[in-house]
Amino acid sequence: MLRVTLFSAVLAAASATRLESLRLRGGQQKEKVCIIGSGNWGSAIAKIVGRNVLDRDQFEDEVTMWVFQENVDGKNLTDIINNEHENVKYLPGVKFTDNVVADPDLTNAVQGATLLIFVLPHQFLGRICPQMTGMAKGCRAVSLIKGIEFKDSKPILISDLLAAEMKKGPNAPDVDMSVLMGANVANEVAKGDFAEATVGCTDLAIGAKWVSVFNTPDFKVDPVMDVAGAELCGALKNVVALGAGFCDGLGFGGNTKAAIIRIGLKETAKFAKMFFSGVQDDTFMESCGLADLVTTCFGGRNRKCADIYAKMQKAGTPKAWDVIETEELNGQKLQGTGTAKDVMTCIKAAGKEKDFPLMCQIYRIAFEDAKCETIIQINN
Amino acid sequence: MLRVTLFSAVLAAASATRLESLRLRGGQQKEKVCIIGSGNWGSAIAKIVGRNVLDRDQFEDEVTMWVFQENVDGKNLTDIINNEHENVKYLPGVKFTDNVVADPDLTNAVQGATLLIFVLPHQFLGRICPQMTGMAKGCRAVSLIKGIEFKDSKPILISDLLAAEMKKGPNAPDVDMSVLMGANVANEVAKGDFAEATVGCTDLAIGAKWVSVFNTPDFKVDPVMDVAGAELCGALKNVVALGAGFCDGLGFGGNTKAAIIRIGLKETAKFAKMFFSGVQDDTFMESCGLADLVTTCFGGRNRKCADIYAKMQKAGTPKAWDVIETEELNGQKLQGTGTAKDVMTCIKAAGKEKDFPLMCQIYRIAFEDAKCETIIQINN
Numbered sequence: 001m002l003r004v005t006l007f008s009a010v011l012a013a014a015s016a017t018r019l020e021s022l023r024l025r026g027g028q029q030k031e032k033v034c035i036i037g038s039g040n041w042g043s044a045i046a047k048i049v050g051r052n053v054l055d056r057d058q059f060e061d062e063v064t065m066w067v068f069q070e071n072v073d074g075k076n077l078t079d080i081i082n083n084e085h086e087n088v089k090y091l092p093g094v095k096f097t098d099n100v101v102a103d104p105d106l107t108n109a110v111q112g113a114t115l116l117i118f119v120l121p122h123q124f125l126g127r128i129c130p131q132m133t134g135m136a137k138g139c140r141a142v143s144l145i146k147g148i149e150f151k152d153s154k155p156i157l158i159s160d161l162l163a164a165e166m167k168k169g170p171n172a173p174d175v176d177m178s179v180l181m182g183a184n185v186a187n188e189v190a191k192g193d194f195a196e197a198t199v200g201c202t203d204l205a206i207g208a209k210w211v212s213v214f215n216t217p218d219f220k221v222d223p224v225m226d227v228a229g230a231e232l233c234g235a236l237k238n239v240v241a242l243g244a245g246f247c248d249g250l251g252f253g254g255n256t257k258a259a260i261i262r263i264g265l266k267e268t269a270k271f272a273k274m275f276f277s278g279v280q281d282d283t284f285m286e287s288c289g290l291a292d293l294v295t296t297c298f299g300g301r302n303r304k305c306a307d308i309y310a311k312m313q314k315a316g317t318p319k320a321w322d323v324i325e326t327e328e329l330n331g332q333k334l335q336g337t338g339t340a341k342d343v344m345t346c347i348k349a350a351g352k353e354k355d356f357p358l359m360c361q362i363y364r365i366a367f368e369d370a371k372c373e374t375i376i377q378i379n380n
Numbered sequence: 381m382l383r384v385t386l387f388s389a390v391l392a393a394a395s396a397t398r399l400e401s402l403r404l405r406g407g408q409q410k411e412k413v414c415i416i417g418s419g420n421w422g423s424a425i426a427k428i429v430g431r432n433v434l435d436r437d438q439f440e441d442e443v444t445m446w447v448f449q450e451n452v453d454g455k456n457l458t459d460i461i462n463n464e465h466e467n468v469k470y471l472p473g474v475k476f477t478d479n480v481v482a483d484p485d486l487t488n489a490v491q492g493a494t495l496l497i498f499v500l501p502h503q504f505l506g507r508i509c510p511q512m513t514g515m516a517k518g519c520r521a522v523s524l525i526k527g528i529e530f531k532d533s534k535p536i537l538i539s540d541l542l543a544a545e546m547k548k549g550p551n552a553p554d555v556d557m558s559v560l561m562g563a564n565v566a567n568e569v570a571k572g573d574f575a576e577a578t579v580g581c582t583d584l585a586i587g588a589k590w591v592s593v594f595n596t597p598d599f600k601v602d603p604v605m606d607v608a609g610a611e612l613c614g615a616l617k618n619v620v621a622l623g624a625g626f627c628d629g630l631g632f633g634g635n636t637k638a639a640i641i642r643i644g645l646k647e648t649a650k651f652a653k654m655f656f657s658g659v660q661d662d663t664f665m666e667s668c669g670l671a672d673l674v675t676t677c678f679g680g681r682n683r684k685c686a687d688i689y690a691k692m693q694k695a696g697t698p699k700a701w702d703v704i705e706t707e708e709l710n711g712q713k714l715q716g717t718g719t720a721k722d723v724m725t726c727i728k729a730a731g732k733e734k735d736f737p738l739m740c741q742i743y744r745i746a747f748e749d750a751k752c753e754t755i756i757q758i759n760n
Contacts, residue, residue: 183638194756195635196642218756220639253568254679255575258671259600262563262576266665281661285646291638294674299634376574376598 032060032136033213034113036128037120038067038081038102041144043091044190045119048219050100056212066109067102068124078102094190106131115213116141116175122149122158129165135173141166142178142199142210147335148235150342153349155275157231176202178210179227181234181288183295192218198288199223200230222286228276229283233268236359237296238336239343240264243362244297245306246372250314256376261297263358263378265289270355271343301329302336310372321366340366412440412516413593414493416508417500418447418461418482421524423471424570425499428599430480436592446489447482448504458482474570486511495593496521496555502529502538509545515553521546522558522579522590527715528615530722533729535655537611556582558590559607561614561668563675572598578668579603580610602666608656609663613648616739617676618716619723620644623742624677625686626752630694636756641677643738643758645669650735651723681709682716690752701746720746 033053035046046065053059070077072089080088081102085095103109110116111134120128122145141162149156159177166175182197189195197214199221201207207223215221224230243260265284272279283289297303305324312319325334344363347356357378364370413433415426426445433439450457452469460468461482465475483489490496491514500508502525521542529536539557546555562577569575577594579601581587587603595601604610623640645664652659663669677683685704692699705714724743727736737758744750 183635183642185633185635188633188635191633193633193636194639196639253565253571253573254675255563255565255568255671256573258563258675259574259576259667261674262665262667262671265670285642285664287639287642290645290670291635291642294641295634295638298678 029114030060031058031114031209031213032112033063033115033117034110034135035063035065035100035117035119036106036109037118037144038065038077038087038090039120040090041184041186042119043087043094043096044186045117045144045214046087046100047091047094047096047190048216049117049213050097052213052216054097054099058212061099063100064109064113065100065102066106067104068120069104076104078104091186091190107133110135112136114139115209117144117213118142118162119144121145122147122161125158125162125165129162130168132166133169133171135175137173139173140176140178140206140209142180142213143231144180146181146234146238148232148339148342150345153345155232155271155342155346157228157276159227159231176206177227178202178206179231179234180210180214180221181230181292182221183287183291185295185299189219194218194220196220196222196287196291198230198283198286200227200283200288201225202227224280224283224286224288226278226280226283229269229272229279230286230288232272232276232279233284233288233292235339236264236268236271236343237293238300238302239340239359239362240268240293241296241300241302242306242336242340242366243358243375245303245308246310246362246365246375248303249307249310250372250375252376257297259378260358260375261293264297265293267356267358268293271346271359274350274352274355275346301332302334304328305334306336306366309366313372337366409494410440411438411494411589411593412492413443413495413497414490414515415443415445415480415497415499416486416489417498417524418445418457418467418470419500420470421564421566422499423467423474423476424564424566425497425524425594426467426480427471427474427476427570428596429497429593430477432593432596434477434479438592441479443480444489444493445480445482446486447484448500449484456484458484471566471570487513490515492516494519495589497524497593498522498542499524501525502527502541505538505541505545509542510548512546513549513551515555517553519553520556520558520586520589522560522593523611524560526561526614526618528612528719528722530725533725535612535651535722535726537608537656539607539611556586557607558582558586559611559614560590560594560601561610561672562601563667563671565675565679569599574598574600576600576602576667576671578610578663578666580607580663580668581605582607604660604663604666604668606658606660606663609649609652609659610666610668612652612656612659613664613668613672615719616644616648616651616723617673618680618682619720619739619742620648620673621676621680621682622686622716622720622746623738623755625683625688626690626742626745626755628683629687629690630752630755632756637677639758640738640755641673644677645673647736647738648673651726651739654730654732654735655726681712682714684708685714686716689746693752717746 067078110132114136143159145158163177178201199207199210211221247257269284340363447458490512494516523539525538543557558581579587579590591601627637649664701717720743
């Protein structure tokens, strides 16, 4: 308890420093970064962002990280992070720079922020966003959340959802939304292995700002003016990965799997263009497209579960998705199956089954008892 | 000997049938297909083409296949193929349809041909092509040869080389050249596993003709009007695969390898555009581009040898490329290293090193003692 009280005092002091530093310096207001979320990917990115803001003049030194409070071995996770500069629960063994300050109080964490980084499971958004108040005017945000929502048989971008949810708060500002997507296995990024990423933005000046937040020699970030294209790549890759997993489970060779990946990327682009304006072909050749899809279709939990699904079906002992999920994912969730269902609903409602033979066939295999062997019935 | 004499009679009879069948039927001359080459890939494609011409009215039934004569267990390979309808040396266990007729005599094999399929190691071309006479007027050809030549620090397409070499023969016709490229591991195609391929052509009507020669439900062929783009994908993928192999050998993860593949495809497109006109971005999203590159960077001999090269270098016991080739490839050749050298010569001569950071770095690692770890120094 003493520790908590002491820590609150530290936080209050930090908060005062923060307000002071928002003053104009050399005629220019410095950017104040807040990370909302602290899981595996959030912690990996906090390591990068924490170091970057120290190296670059345009940022306040302190980066706040809103952490969903948990008790870890009798201590608050935020206290552990602030004392040990490490998220011992979600990214053990990786140290943050000292300027990354965990805060369990959302309102406090976002206070005065000019740059918000959203990196948390998207089921939290509805509860979190309307509570957010006190960001600086002209605040911008970037979503690192890979997923998609659907309403009335149409896809809704998580980034649009974020903007809409933030508007529900008191005195809510309009927040410009970008996304950061790419072939970014969190533990590898945290380790410092070379990776690329793509910022999808509405404006190249804002894209350049996010590049300066995230880019390092080992984490190479390129901007594209295409939020929807980049974000849909991150969501639909999990559906394609089911197809790749079916191939693997049946023992199909490299030709077939490469075809599934290629057609999957083409259908992702077609889907994005059908529902959103401004989607660009080039986006799918960026890290968010081709590279993330390749990574997901060779590694990744969706591929793995689909591999098992196909093997069990072939052996005559089929297993349901929820059983495979429980047995294999250690509490993590399988995203591809839910997205496959929703994507299918959109395609059906638009009467465009003929344009999406792969997505449709993956759906039929996953939910309509089609044989996994039919994955190659893709006469697009 | 008796067998050979008898077989010559059979061939002569077949030849007469062939000439007769070139007459107009129903007002339209049928296409006569000749396959030049009979290795692993040539034999896999002969299985497909032999069946397709029987199914489609626009073709003569007989497909000739020029076979470099070899003695197999005391018999001529051509005799074995014509008796057993199987290339026991290069694609054992896979049967052709009976209408695929092996012929050791090149002039005889190409007689009256309207469609030539080149599928042989490209070191044979200079010797073979000028001998070719007697093809039908307006004869067209397709190259299945993956490789590239270089002269005066510039790349030369094998398809252009083929056309030029054929012009050296007596009464030599102008032959329109297409290419067939894609993620096509020969044994998997022969087995009937689903695969895609791309025809690069100068004209969509000619492309459609080649589609009808090659396309099956399990071998899906799409045309693009871009010979150079498609052909360069097939050649430069082997250089990129060296980069992927270095990553694997060092134990780099999925993010890094996906980045190498992505940047490799972008640089392949840039290289193609720099030296050839009419190259289209879309080509690189076809099977010849993205899909073949993925297959090669996960399987394939160039990846494998580069993996070993990196492991040995890292262990402090480096091995030369020719040693690895001899030890690992069972007589096959490593294409990526030679192509990497030639590509580097072109890039240097054009003064464009800055535009090709990955290709340059692969060259430095392969030939200038740079450490494999520097593969990620790709500030493009």
